Amino acid sequence: MRLNRRIAVITGAGLGIGKATALRFAEEGARLVLAERDEARLHEVAALVRGLGAEVLPIPCDVTDESNVANLAQEAATLGPVSILVNNVGGGRSGRITDLSVADWDHTMTLSLRSMFLCTRAFVPVMRQQGHGRIVCLSSGARNGTVWNAFHVGASAYSTAKAGVTGFVRTLAIELADHGVTINAVSPGPIDTELAGPYLRRMHEDGLEYSPIRMTPLHRLGTPREVADAVLFLASDEASYITGTTLDVTGGADRLLSLLQSGCANPTGEQARIESFAVMRLKPSCQQNKGSESAVRGFRQMTADLTRRSVMSALPLVAGLAAAPVAAASPRGKALSAITDAEAAERLQDPATRARVRARVAGSCEAETVNIFYRLNVYGFTGEGNLVPFYTLNHLSVNEWTPLPGHRYQARTFECGVYCAFDTDDVLEEWKNPLTGEVRKPFQFLGGPFTVTHGPDGMVAMGAELTPKPMRMEAYGGTLFVSAMADMARPNPVSPEKFPKFSSGPIAYWDTVSTIGAPTAQAFDETLSSADAFHHFQNMGSWHPWMAMGSRPGRTYGRAAGVKVRSLDQIPASALKGLHDHTPEIFDRKGWTSPRFDILDYMAGNPA
Structure with a gap:
């Protein structure tokens, strides 16, 4: 066995390349320390590793946190001296340079560079002491810039971070050489991971000229195992004379892009060879052209006119455990198969189809993060007269979806909301209550995480206050509607005896009804993980403590409309x-480890 009894630490081991590397190392006899911040995924992979007969120590860990990494090194040492480190964690947030926030930039550098620095620093001392070590870092073909990344919504932060991996490896190779420690990088191209694969394939299926499959000489996506094989090679004795190198596992995509960059700057005979190669690669998108001359013209237009935006607007930049928050883009330039209302009803008779469609419409039927934004206009209802406009809550929910066995799909949900003047985005620092005349300071909303598990016939919520009850799921007018309702009447956690100003009474009430709608064709499209969808709901709830309404009769009444957002x-x-300024936690959730409940959070602050 190539790694017989050697102790290997693999970060971001819960999905994709990290998971594949863990399984590949287990096959070669390594003893494994797996680091992953998603405990469910971590223990799932650990079970698979044990099934291969390998020793494994799973450690929940956020490798961007210095104290977490120190604990990881301490725990790993209980197995013995670590001789292999695989820095797999990375990822980032996409955005064009004028739209990219400082927080987005910093988040990407933290995932891809800080994590690598902290882990390498933690494990190098033991490698130097034993005079042997192998460090393999995951870079990306994006380090050189990739057409499909540049054209969807921008990838400057991710490309910069992955280029930084190359510099890190080259410099440390010299620093560590005298101690018998080698350090190299593996640079994957377009890989069919759980998170990225569906989007990469969709780009090709939609006939996009710059799709990664078309721009890859091997004309397919790579597999996580193929990347893991490269990592294994660099971690083994077979690579003992290799250090400071970045090994491309791209199906040749890096070579084609290099030729394009150099050829476009030097339109000579080399350009002709590039164009001939590109015609061969792009042939599926040039089928209507009747000769090679028109195909070359089409290619020249593609390389010269860089203002076209035919690439879909959302593609996660992923490696390991991180992904840009996105939902599936609607198909572009490709007609979806029509499906009648009657056909939809017939297909929904199958429980597996019903569960998958429900998840695809509500969020996703694959492992990905889906964002939903809506505006909730809130009124006061006293039981007399008309509704009284109060304020608008701009609301964002971040939903981390995971498929489960038994036709179930689970979302781990984080929520935030910012109170604004009614029907505006003007954040309220103070709010004058139109019913009492009192001026109050709004308490911006954070909620979760809680989980909602969707199945064929409804959903179950854990950690949320409400238990949703499914209503009919039906298609009409080319739209599939998924509806639910929920109600609650429970003892008020804010005691009216102890807090008469803030408690709405001994019982807290809540009623809501929600409808999600998606194009029927998308709802049943098995090439989509997430359908475009609009969200609408209405609710009535007891007065929130921050409003200081006491037991005054009435409730708030809300009407909300929103959509999934791809970025x-x-x-x-x-x-x-407003969301960035007042609820920044939603954009960087690594520190959000305990449940948040806005009413209890507000009361814990000793309100006046």
Whole structure:
């Protein structure tokens, strides 16, 4: 066995390349320390590793946190001296340079560079002491810039971070050489991971000229195992004379892009060879052209006119455990198969189809993060007269979806909301209650995480206050509607005896009804993980403590409308700024480890 009894630490081991590397190392006899911040995924992979007969120590860990990494090194040492480190964690947030926030940039550098630095620093001392070590870092073909990344919503932060991996490896190779420690990088191209694969394939299926499959000489996506094989090679004795190198596992995509960059700058005979190669690769998108001359013209237009935007607007930049928050883009330039209302009803008779469609419409039927933004207009209802406009809550929910066995799909949900003047994005620092005349300071909303598990016939919520009850799921007019309702009447956690000003009474009430709608064709499209969808709901709830309404008769009444957003920059800029300024936790959730409940959070602050 190539790694017989050697202790290997693999970060971001819960999905994709990290998971594949863990399994490949287990096959070669390594003893494994697996680091992953998603405990469910971590223990799932650990079970698979044990099934291969390998020794494994799973450690929940956020490798961007210095104290977490110190604990990881301490725990790993209980198995013995670590001789292999695989820095797999990375990822980032996409955005064009004028839209990219400082927080987005910093988040990407933290995932891809800080994590690598902290882990390498933690494990190098033991490698130097034993005079042997192998460090393998995951870079990306994006380090040189990739057409499909540049054209969807921008990838400057991710490309910069992955280029930094190359510099890190080259420099440390010299620093560590005298101690018998080698350090190299593996640079994957377009890989069919759980998170990225569906989007990469969709780009090809939609006939996009710059799709990664078309721009890859081997004309397919790579597999996580193929990347893991490269990592294994660099971690083994077979690579004992290799250090400071970045090994491309790209199906040749890096070579084609290199030729394009050099050829476009030097339109000579080399350009002709590039164009001939490109015609061969792009042939599926040039089928209507009757000769090679028109195909070459089409290619020249593609390389010269870089203002075209035919690439879908959302593609996660992923490696290991991180992904840009996105939902599936609607198909572009390709007609979806029509499905009648009657056909939809017939297909929904199958429980597996019903569960998958429900998840695809509500969020996703694959492992990905889906964002939903809506505006909730809130009124006061006293039981007399008309509704009284109160304020608008700009609301964002971040939903981390995971498929489960038994036709179930689970979302781990984080929520935030910012109170604004009614029907505007003007954040309220103070609010004058139109019913009492009192001026109050709004308490901005954070909630979760809680989980909702969707199945064929409804959903179950854990950690949330409400238990949703499914209503009919039906298609009409080319739209599939998924509806639910929920109600609650429970003892008020804010005691009216102890807090008469803030408690709405001994019982807290809540009623809501929600409808999600998606194009029927998308709802049943098995090439989509997430359908475009609008969200609408209405609710009535007891007065929130921050309003200081006491036991005054009445409730708040809310009407909300929103959609899945493929990227955060699709949220109106003024609303997004308010969310960034007042609920920053939603954008960087690594520190969000315990449940948040806004009513209890507000009361814990000793309100006046």
